[in-house]
Amino acid sequence: MVMPFNSIVDFRVELTEEHELFRKSVRSFVEQYVEPVAMDIEREDRVPEDVLEKAKQMGLFGVGVPEEYGGQGGGHLMEAILMEELSRVSPALGTAIAVRALFTTPILLYGTEEQKRSYVTPVARGEKFAAHANTEPCCGSDVAGIQTRAKRVNDHYVLTGRKIFITGSDKADYFVVSARTSAPLENKRWWGITVFIVERDMPGLKIGQRFNVIGLRGERPHEVILDEVKVPAENVVGEVDQGFKVIVTTYDHTRVGIAAQGVGIAQGAFEKALNYSVQRRAFERPLISFEGVAFKIADMLTKIEAARLLTYWAASLADRGDRRFVIAASIAKTFATEVAEEVANMAIKVHGGVGLDAETGVERYLRDALITTIYEGTNDIQRITIVRQLVRELFGVKLALT
Numbered sequence: 001m002v003m004p005f006n007s008i009v010d011f012r013v014e015l016t017e018e019h020e021l022f023r024k025s026v027r028s029f030v031e032q033y034v035e036p037v038a039m040d041i042e043r044e045d046r047v048p049e050d051v052l053e054k055a056k057q058m059g060l061f062g063v064g065v066p067e068e069y070g071g072q073g074g075g076h077l078m079e080a081i082l083m084e085e086l087s088r089v090s091p092a093l094g095t096a097i098a099v100r101a102l103f104t105t106p107i108l109l110y111g112t113e114e115q116k117r118s119y120v121t122p123v124a125r126g127e128k129f130a131a132h133a134n135t136e137p138c139c140g141s142d143v144a145g146i147q148t149r150a151k152r153v154n155d156h157y158v159l160t161g162r163k164i165f166i167t168g169s170d171k172a173d174y175f176v177v178s179a180r181t182s183a184p185l186e187n188k189r190w191w192g193i194t195v196f197i198v199e200r201d202m203p204g205l206k207i208g209q210r211f212n213v214i215g216l217r218g219e220r221p222h223e224v225i226l227d228e229v230k231v232p233a234e235n236v237v238g239e240v241d242q243g244f245k246v247i248v249t250t251y252d253h254t255r256v257g258i259a260a261q262g263v264g265i266a267q268g269a270f271e272k273a274l275n276y277s278v279q280r281r282a283f284e285r286p287l288i289s290f291e292g293v294a295f296k297i298a299d300m301l302t303k304i305e306a307a308r309l310l311t312y313w314a315a316s317l318a319d320r321g322d323r324r325f326v327i328a329a330s331i332a333k334t335f336a337t338e339v340a341e342e343v344a345n346m347a348i349k350v351h352g353g354v355g356l357d358a359e360t361g362v363e364r365y366l367r368d369a370l371i372t373t374i375y376e377g378t379n380d381i382q383r384i385t386i387v388r389q390l391v392r393e394l395f396g397v398k399l400a401l402t
C-alpha cells in the first residue's frame with residue numbers, strides 16, 4: 001500500500017512551533033520590505049540592494065547551513081518555508097537567496113574542512129555571493145555530456161569552457177564549476193567529471209550575456225566564460241573524476257526548495273484570484289458566486305494544499321536522513337511546480353482581461369512557474385528519477401532510462 005515506503009509512519013511531516021515562528025518572521029520581512037517593491041523588481045528587473053541587505057541582516061542566506069559554518073542551522077524544512085514565503089510575493093527574490101544552496105550544498109557534502117570554512121562561511125553570512133555553473137550549450141539534463149575541460153598542470157588545473165543560464169553569476173564572488181578531467185569510461189559516461197571552486201577574480205573568468213528568459217525578472221541568469229582559468233588543485237570538491245555524483249546529489253537536496261518555490265508561486269497567485277473573485281462583480285454579483293469561478297477557487301486550494309504537504313513531507317524525509325527523500329523530492333518538485341503553472345493559469349482566467357495586464361501582477365506568476373518546471377532538472381527528468389528510484393528500491397534493478 002505504501003511502497004516504496006515501509007510504513008505509513010514514513011509519511012509524517014515534522015513541523016514544530018519553531019518552524020511557525022520562523023515562517024511568521026519571514027512573512028513579516030516580506031510584508032515590510034518585499035511587498036512594496038515586488039512590482040519594481042519586475043519592472044526594473046533587479047532586486048534592490050537594501051532588500052538583499054535586510055535579508056543578510058536577518059541571516060536568511062544562512063538558513064539550512066550549520067552554525068559552525070556561519071549559518072543559522074535548520075534543515076530542508078526551514079529552507080522550504082523560507083523559499084515558499086519569499087516566492088509567494090517575489091519568486092525572483094526566492095531564487096536570489098536560495099541559489100547559494102547550489103554552491104554551499106556540494107561543499108558541505110563533499111568539501112574539505114578548509115573549503116567549508118573559507119567558502120561556505122562568508123556565503124552563509126551573506127558577505128559573499130555564489131553561483132553554480134554546470135549547464136552548457138550542449139547539455140543541461142545530460143550532466144555527463146559537459147564539454148568544459150580541466151587539465152592538470154603541476155599544482156593546479158586549467159579550466160576552459162562555456163556555461164550558460166547561470167543564476168546569480170553576475171553578482172557571484174565564488175562559483176562551483178563542473179569540468180571534464182578524464183575521458184569517460186566504457187559504460188560509465190558519468191566518470192571523469194570534477195567539481196571545482198572558482199573565484200570571480202581568477203584571471204580568465206568572464207561573465208557573458210544575460211539570458212532574456214520569460215520569468216524571474218530581477219534574477220535572470222548569465223553566461224560564464226572560462227578561458228584558461230588557473231584553479232589550485234586544493235579547490236577540487238570531492239574526488240577527482242567523481243564530480244557527477246557531487247552535482248546530482250546536490251540537486252537531490254536543493255530540489256525540495258524548487259518544490260517550495262512552486263507552492264509559494266501557487267499561493268501568491270491563488271490569494272490574488274480569491275481576493276479578486278470576492279471584490280469584482282459581474283451581472284450584479286461577486287464573481288465567486290458563479291459556480292464556474294467558485295470551482296476554480298476550490299480546485300486551486302485543493303492542489304496547493306496537496307503540493308504543500310508533499311513538499312513538507314520530502315523536506316521532513318531529508319531532515320530525517322532517510323535516503324528515500326530523493327524519490328519524494330522528485331515527486332514534490334514535479335507536482336508542486338505543475339500545480340504552480342496550473343494555478344497561475346487559473347488565476348489569470350479568474351481575473352479576465354486584467355489578468356493579462358502585466359501591471360496587475362498576476363501573469364508574472366505563470367512566467368515564473370514555467371521556469372520552475374525546467375530548472376534544477378526538468379520535470380521529465382524528475383519522472384525518470386522517480387521510476388529509477390522506485391525500481392531500484394523495490395527490485396534492486398538499475399534502470400537505464402536516459
Ligand SMILES: Cc1cc2nc3c(=O)[nH]c(=O)nc-3n(C[C@H](O)[C@H](O)[C@H](O)COP(=O)(O)OP(=O)(O)OC[C@H]3O[C@@H](n4cnc5c(N)ncnc54)[C@H](O)[C@@H]3O)c2cc1C
Binds near residue numbers: 133138166371377
Ligand atoms: C532561469 C534559469 C536559471 C538556471 N540556472 C542555472 C544555474 O544556476 N546553474 C546551472 O548550471 N544551470 C541553470 N539552469 C539550466 C537548467 O538547469 C537547464 O536548462 C535544465 O536542466 C534543462 O537542461 P537543458 O536546457 O539543456 O534542456 P535539455 O537537457 O536539452 O532538455 C530539453 C528537453 O528534452 C527533455 N529531455 C532531455 N533528456 C531527456 C531524457 N533522457 N528523457 C526524457 N526527456 C529528456 C527535457 O525534459 C526537456 O524537455 C537554469 C535555467 C533557467 C531557465
